[in-house]
Amino acid sequence: MDEDFTDQSSGDSEMSDSDIPDNAEKIYEELKSGKFKWKNPNGTYRCPFCPGRKKQDYRFKDLLQHATGASKGTSNRKTKDKANHLALSKYLENEMTDVSANKLAIVVVEPVIKPPEEEELYVWPWTGIIENLFVKPNDRKLSSMKIEFSKFSPVEIHMLWNDKEDSGFAMVDFHKDWIGFKDAVAFEQSFTARHRGKKDWDERKQYRVSSMYGWVARADDYNSKGQIGDYLRKKGKLMTLSDVVQEAKKKEQQIVTNLTYELGDRNKDLDDWKTKYNETSRLLDTVMQEKNSLHHAHNEEMRILRHTAAENTLRIFNENEKLKSNLEYQRRELERRSNELNKHEALTERERRILDEEKNKNVVKKNSLHLASMEQRKADENVLRLVEEQKREKEAALNKILTLEKELDAKQKLELEITQLKGKMKVMNHIEGKDDNGVQHKMKEMQEELEEKEDEMGDMQSMNTTLTVKERQMNDELQKARKALIQGLTNMFGGRTLGIKKLGEIDSKPFQNAYLRKFTPKLALIKSKATYSLWESHIKNPEWHPFKIVVEAGKSKEIIDEEDEKLKHLKEDKELGSEVYVAIKTALLEINEYNASGRYPVPELWNFKDGRKATLKEVISYILKQLKIKYQT
Structure with missing residues (x-):
């Protein structure tokens, strides 16, 4: 059929069969851009590449069949005409199939309906x-x-x-x-x-x-x-044809009616859910604000406690050092005097008596030194006991915080009761006149109850103030002691168990190991330093915040956002490997927890064995153990 049509274009005799796909792609893009017209005003279709053809009122599937047949290699058409029809076939299949199918689905062939007496069944x-x-x-x-x-x-x-x-x-x-x-x-x-x-x-x-x-x-x-x-x-x-038309109209009307009712129900449900969502969001915002305020206050109190404990520990440590230095000096001085006395044993009897007296005195002093050493041991034990007491006081402070929270709730409840009593008294004042004995008696009882509640409120406020002041003092002492230990003992720690760790600092070993797998040690060192510096600048940049908030067991917390663009590129980087990705995640979590505002590493007493912050008890026990080892040797 289609092979009988002649090509209308000129100058395409030089195109070979191998050029058909490339030319078809060009025509396909032109069809997509709307360069060719292939739709008739009456809803039918025509072939834009066969203008001389008599039939130009195809249905969609007929036009697709015509384009497919004309693009076959077995047709007698010219190569350019085959390329044009191949592009048209591809365009109809890929771009217009769904649209045309929908259009065909809604085309209604209006039958010529005869009068009722002439309609056929x-x-x-x-x-x-x-x-x-x-x-x-x-x-x-x-x-x-x-x-x-x-x-x-x-x-x-x-x-x-x-x-x-x-x-x-x-x-x-x-x-x-x-x-x-x-x-x-x-x-x-x-x-x-x-x-x-x-x-x-x-x-x-x-x-x-x-x-x-x-x-x-x-x-x-x-x-x-x-x-x-x-x-x-x-x-x-x-x-009859009329019956078919009427039945189709009834079905369409029923469908429209059902959809209308369903849409109304859905819109009503949507409004209800929107109202519930807005109310829940408002309550959630209020709760989160209160939680953040309590969390901030708690962190501040704990920081003060840790600072106070660190200062106390440092003061005790310095006093012990001075005492040990004095005892050591006296012991050496006595040994020197004893040696001198031993050299003079061959002197006169009188001198011998003097020497004996001196020896006796030295023995007494040695005994005194021994007693002083015992006292020193007791002092060490007192230090440990002090640490335990500080630990207990810290736990007591936490318990007091919980008690304060409960007392705060009781205080709010008491204030509400006082407000209600005052409101009732105002109501009673307006119910009856001053001469009503029953009302006067009731008002007197309410006045006494109000005074009791106010006294109870005053006692509770006084106790809360006392507990708060004491708790802050203890927190200040703990924080000062911990800070002093970090500053004074930075060079003393060198073991695998306890030490000073800079939280938020990136581990450089994974960078070196990654580049050593592909480069020489010298080149690997240069590349690892450059990459390390780049990521160090990323972490210090306050504008980069690769975290997201999730809710687990009813509590919200910040976690690493795995979909962050920088982290995704790092995770997919085969050259650096997963160890570098883990090191960056660890540094980000530490900097976000311990110094989110400053974005620089902070030193902290660290238990490397358990992977956590070291307690003051652990630090002081470690110091005393090292001192005992030192003096025993």
Whole structure:
């Protein structure tokens, strides 16, 4: 068919078959940009590359079939024409299939409805009848026959065989919509044009003819006896075109009505959920603000406690050092004097007596030194006991914080009761006059209860103030002691258990190890330092905040945002590996927890064995252990 059309373009004889795909891509882009027009005003379609063709009112599927056939390598068209039609076929399949399908689905073929007395009754769903078949259901020719009738878009073709007449017939089911009716009419017209319709079959069926006859099933077929009538009565019913139109309108109206009701219910539900969401959000914001305030106050109190404990520990340590230095000096001085006395043992009796007296004095002093050493040990034990007491006081302070919170709730409850009593008294003042004895008695009781509540309120405020002051003092002492230990003992720690760690500082070893796998040690050191400095600047940058807030078990907390652009690139970097990614995450978590505002590493007493901050007890025990080892040696 399509191969008979001539190409309208010129100068394309030089194009080879290998150039067709490239040229087709260019035309495809031009079609997408809207350069070519392929739609007619009446809703049909035309081929923009066959302007001389008479037929320019294709349906969508016919235009797609035309473009596909003209683009085949077996067609006699020129190579450029093949490329044009190949691009059109690709454009229709990829870009316009859904749109065209939707348009086809809503096209209504307006039937020519006759007056009620002249309307024909059709079998609905639309059904075609093919008579005088000599192809049995299992014959190979059946597939070729189905292909022949596929141009009418049948839903299904049912083959029936009559053993008595040694012939068969077929029932062709079409779609229930107006497109299906149009296909059924085209099916009937294809037989009528060749004089093989229903009327022709009625005139010739008594003769032995070899041609097939076909028509659309109507009332006489529906009411007929035999296999055809049985099939039609089982599968369908008789309806006029007006009945089909009315039934379709009723279904559409019912669908619209149901959707309208459902949309109203959904909008009402949506409004209810919006109201609940706004109320929940408001309450959540209030709770979060209160929680943040309590958390900030708690952190501040704990910081003060740690600072105070650090200062106390440092003061005790310095006093012990001075005492040990004095004792050591006296011990050396006594040893020196003892040696001098031993050298003079050969002197006179008088001198010997003097020496004996001196020796006795030295013995007494040694005993005194021994007692002083014992006292020193007791002092060390007192230091440990002091640490324990500070620990207990710290726990007591935490318990007091909880007690304060409970007392705060009690205080608020008490204030509410006082307010209610005052309100009741104002109401009582306006109920009756001053001469009413019952009212006066009730007001007196309420006044006494109000005074008791106010006294209780005053006692509670006084106790809260005392506890708060004491707690702050203890916190200050703990914080000062911890800070002093960090400053004074930075060079003393060198073990694997306790030490000073800079929280928020990136571990440089993973960078060196990553580059040592690919470069020489010297080049690896240079590259690792450059990459390390880059990430160090990223972490110090306050504008980079790769964290997000999640809620777990009803509590919100900040975690690393795995979808952060920098972290995603680092995680996917095969050259650096996962160890560098873990080191960056660890530094970010530490800097966010211990110095989120300053964004620089801070020193802290650290228990490397357990991976946590060291307690004051652990630090002081470690110091005393090192001192004992030192003096024993």
